[in-house]
Amino acid sequence: MSTIPPTQAQQNAWKKSPDSELYINPLPVRIWHWLNAVGFVALILTGIQIRYANMFNVLSFETAIKTHNWVAFTVIANYFVWLGFYLFSDRITVYHPELNPRKFFDKAFKQFMYYSYGIFKGEPSPHKVLAYDKFNPMQSITYQIVMLLVVPVQFITGIMMWDIKRFEGPIAMLGGIHTVDTVHVLIFIFFVSFTLVHAYMGALGHTPSAHFKEMFTGYEEAEEKSDQ
Numbered sequence: 001m002s003t004i005p006p007t008q009a010q011q012n013a014w015k016k017s018p019d020s021e022l023y024i025n026p027l028p029v030r031i032w033h034w035l036n037a038v039g040f041v042a043l044i045l046t047g048i049q050i051r052y053a054n055m056f057n058v059l060s061f062e063t064a065i066k067t068h069n070w071v072a073f074t075v076i077a078n079y080f081v082w083l084g085f086y087l088f089s090d091r092i093t094v095y096h097p098e099l100n101p102r103k104f105f106d107k108a109f110k111q112f113m114y115y116s117y118g119i120f121k122g123e124p125s126p127h128k129v130l131a132y133d134k135f136n137p138m139q140s141i142t143y144q145i146v147m148l149l150v151v152p153v154q155f156i157t158g159i160m161m162w163d164i165k166r167f168e169g170p171i172a173m174l175g176g177i178h179t180v181d182t183v184h185v186l187i188f189i190f191f192v193s194f195t196l197v198h199a200y201m202g203a204l205g206h207t208p209s210a211h212f213k214e215m216f217t218g219y220e221e222a223e224e225k226s227d228q
């Protein structure tokens with residue numbers, strides 16, 4: 001397992017290639033991301049059908065549950081593509097937190113001011129995107145909480161409800177099926193909001209499509225190359 005930041009030699013070699021610092025989203029991340037996004041939208045829609053079966057009738061209850069389960073297991077397997085890639089590559093540096101609280105809050109505040117004010121005046125983002133340091137502090141902390149805490153809890157509560165009999169013991173330990181179900185539904189509501197806000201923020205690059213293209217091509221779209 002390599003969680004060590006790139007050595008100076010690696011960084012120098014990296015800098016020699018003119019395009020390399022623009023290569024911000026390696027293939028495994030792109031495959032994981034779009035499969036995950038499609039999977040989450042399918043889980044949200046089938047989840048709504050299961051939860052509000054009395055209000056919608058697009059799918060039968062049985063089909064909605066079967067589809068929800070199959071998509072969920074695909075999304076869970078896909079999660080390990082993301083986790084494995086970051087654990088076994090030097091790109092883990094993009095997720096290294098800023099350990100100095102003063103520096104962290106200073107950078108996060110600047111980024112917050114940018115999103116709430118500077119962006120509307122056409123100011124540049126205070127964070128410069130680099131291959132090994134691509135996230136601003138707000139993205140970094142949000143993605144870490146989502147990927148290392150919220151997503152796993154959603155997987156675990158979902159797996160428990162998939163086979164209540166088999167997971168009887170752990171369900172009882174967590175306070176019963178109603179507690180497990182409530183946590184799963186609250187996180188489901190969180191993901192509906194997260195996906196909307198995240199997709200909106202994805203459109204806040206130097207052009208509305210810049211970040212989306214980057215997640216398809218892997219390369220950061222440099223501002224001067226833009227035709228806008």
Ligand code: HEM
Binds near residue numbers: 033139215
């Ligand atoms: C319609 C759905 C979605 C769209 C349009 C979308 C769009 C994007 C875009 C444009 C980026 C690149 C910009 C950035 O790094 O912030 C990105 C990155 C990311 N998205 Fe999404 N996303 C969607 C769904 C999701 C969902 C459901 C999750 C998590 C459950 C998610 C988690 C992430 C993470 C963790 C990254 C950073 C990836 C990395 O480099 O490690 N996205 N998304």
